[in-house]
Amino acid sequence: MLDVLVIGGGNAALCAALTAREAGASVLMLEAAPREWRGGNSMHTRNLRCMHDAPQDVLTGAYPEEEFWQDLLKVTGGQTDERLARLAIRESARCRDWMRRHGVRFQPSLSGTLHLSRTNAFFMGGGKALVNAYYRSAERLGVAVRYEAPVEALEVADGAFVAARLRGERIAARACVVACGGFESNLDWLREAWGRNERGEWPAERFAIRGTRYNMGVVLRDLLAQGVDAVGDPTQSHCVAIDARAPRYDGGICTRVDCVSLGIVVNRDAQRFYDEGEDFWPKRYAIWGRLVALQPGQVGYSIIDAKAVGRFMPPVFPGEQADSLPQLARRLGLPEAAFVRTVSDYNAACRPGTFDHAVLDDCRTEGLIPPKSHWARPLDTPPYFGYALKPGITFTYLGVKVDDRARVHFGGRASGNLFAAGEIMAGNVLGKGYTAGVGMTIGTAFGRIAGASAAQAARGGLDAAA
Numbered sequence: 001m002l003d004v005l006v007i008g009g010g011n012a013a014l015c016a017a018l019t020a021r022e023a024g025a026s027v028l029m030l031e032a033a034p035r036e037w038r039g040g041n042s043m044h045t046r047n048l049r050c051m052h053d054a055p056q057d058v059l060t061g062a063y064p065e066e067e068f069w070q071d072l073l074k075v076t077g078g079q080t081d082e083r084l085a086r087l088a089i090r091e092s093a094r095c096r097d098w099m100r101r102h103g104v105r106f107q108p109s110l111s112g113t114l115h116l117s118r119t120n121a122f123f124m125g126g127g128k129a130l131v132n133a134y135y136r137s138a139e140r141l142g143v144a145v146r147y148e149a150p151v152e153a154l155e156v157a158d159g160a161f162v163a164a165r166l167r168g169e170r171i172a173a174r175a176c177v178v179a180c181g182g183f184e185s186n187l188d189w190l191r192e193a194w195g196r197n198e199r200g201e202w203p204a205e206r207f208a209i210r211g212t213r214y215n216m217g218v219v220l221r222d223l224l225a226q227g228v229d230a231v232g233d234p235t236q237s238h239c240v241a242i243d244a245r246a247p248r249y250d251g252g253i254c255t256r257v258d259c260v261s262l263g264i265v266v267n268r269d270a271q272r273f274y275d276e277g278e279d280f281w282p283k284r285y286a287i288w289g290r291l292v293a294l295q296p297g298q299v300g301y302s303i304i305d306a307k308a309v310g311r312f313m314p315p316v317f318p319g320e321q322a323d324s325l326p327q328l329a330r331r332l333g334l335p336e337a338a339f340v341r342t343v344s345d346y347n348a349a350c351r352p353g354t355f356d357h358a359v360l361d362d363c364r365t366e367g368l369i370p371p372k373s374h375w376a377r378p379l380d381t382p383p384y385f386g387y388a389l390k391p392g393i394t395f396t397y398l399g400v401k402v403d404d405r406a407r408v409h410f411g412g413r414a415s416g417n418l419f420a421a422g423e424i425m426a427g428n429v430l431g432k433g434y435t436a437g438v439g440m441t442i443g444t445a446f447g448r449i450a451g452a453s454a455a456q457a458a459r460g461g462l463d464a465a466a
């Protein structure tokens with residue numbers, strides 16, 4: 001019988017498969033996507049958030065465990081499991097040598113709004129190169145991979161994995177790792193989770209899926225129906241405000257608009273609705289999709305003036321440009337008078353300070369609701385630029401509860417041979433919010449833990465535990 005069945009084909013699945021294989025287990029991976037679309041959301045990634053106590057190859061300064069933990073605590077508002085979070089953080093300090101052994105290469109961060117040179121190691125060639133390197137290594141080590149193999153259901157008996165079912169086939173294994181993403185690609189489920197708002201709109205209908213179309217949440221839904229212990233809220237997710245022209249799926253990072261903290265954001269009534277300078281962009285960008293989703297028509301407009309140009313990574317597709325504010329309003333289809341009033345009120349509320357986008361500076365507004373806490377400078381220098389935004393969902397946080405061995409829980413009891421890694425369990429660490437690069441930290445750490453646990457379980461060495 002097969003030792004370890006890994007369901008999924010992205011980073012978490014590959015880390016689990018490679019680790020289980022290194023431990024001597026026979027491993028089969030089932031990837032829903034065809035080969036050319038393999039790698040899930042992981043193929044869109046660029047970096048991994050890493051703890052380190054001193055400068056390393058591509059990482060500057062130090063990013064100690066406590067600072068990483070405090071960052072996570074802040075963005076999640078305390079909705080995180082400290083033990084599991086710290087486990088992932090510590091693992092991030094030692095996983096890169098292992099990644100290199102499997103062909104992943106790193107490069108320093110690019111400059112721009114993301115301020116990531118100290119905290120995040122960038123993959124040379126991006127997530128696509130990472131995924132390809134792992135697949136090459138998996139093939140070399142003898143991991144069997146099947147594409148276009150979407151698992152439909154799991155046979156679970158008394159909390160123990162028995163077999164997976166797909167298209168009339170039944171695949172039994174001694175242990176199983178589920179690493180098949182969240183349910184972000186499933187528009188019906190998103191619609192159901194977000195429901196209808198007070199304006200009669202179904203907000204999720206306006207969402208774009210930034211990554212793969214294959215994370216339909218089929219296995220997650222099946223496990224929930226079988227009584228798995230769940231974590232997270234179905235409406236919570238990593239959700240970015242992206243270019244409103246983005247395609248429904250796989251727009252990836254080229255649809256990002258990274259100038260929010262350098263200007264203001266208004267809704268279709270030309271009203272501001274949130275503090276654009278609340279914190280550094282890497283700690284805030286993943287909440288703006290949700291903020292836009294709560295606005296009428298699920299649309300927002302990021303507005304900057306010429307002073308911001310060159311201070312952020314320019315969007316791939318140019319926005320609207322105008323020499324005056326009324327002209328910009330007309331180009332964006334915003335009510336002109338209201339827009340000019342919003343900008344004038346904002347400009348009048350900006351207090352003089354020393355602008356520095358690399359620190360939480362003292363350029364802030366006074367007497368304005370909502371305030372802009374940092375980097376507030378009047379929008380007074382033409383040309384002006386505007387980018388229409390819509391919610392871009394990256395991954396959902398509803399998932400299965402796990403412990404420090406990545407064991408899935410049923411009724412408070414840990415399974416002896418069913419493990420989870422990546423997005424499907426990320427909600428244990430991310431109850432809400434996000435900080436850039438932590439998705440790959442969680443997937444890599446728990447992928448490796450799940451792979452090791454599954455190999456051990458297949459050898460009969462890991463018991464179910466309360």
Ligand SMILES: Cc1cc2nc3c(=O)[nH]c(=O)nc-3n(C[C@H](O)[C@H](O)[C@H](O)COP(=O)(O)OP(=O)(O)OC[C@H]3O[C@@H](n4cnc5c(N)ncnc54)[C@H](O)[C@@H]3O)c2cc1C
Pocket residue numbers: 007008009010011012013030031032033038039040041042043044045046047048049149150151152179180181182210211212214215216217218219251252253394395421422423424436437438439440441443
């Ligand atoms: C545009 C974009 C940019 C991102 N950038 C970063 C970044 O720079 N750093 C970072 O940390 N995070 C980033 N993320 C988030 C990151 O992608 C995820 O946190 C991480 O990739 C999750 O890994 P995973 O293996 O759990 O999921 P995925 O990589 O999505 O893999 C899930 C896999 O499961 C397969 N699957 C789904 N259902 C089934 C089924 N029923 N049967 C079989 N297979 C199935 C899918 O085909 C897919 O291969 C980004 C995401 C996107 C969309």
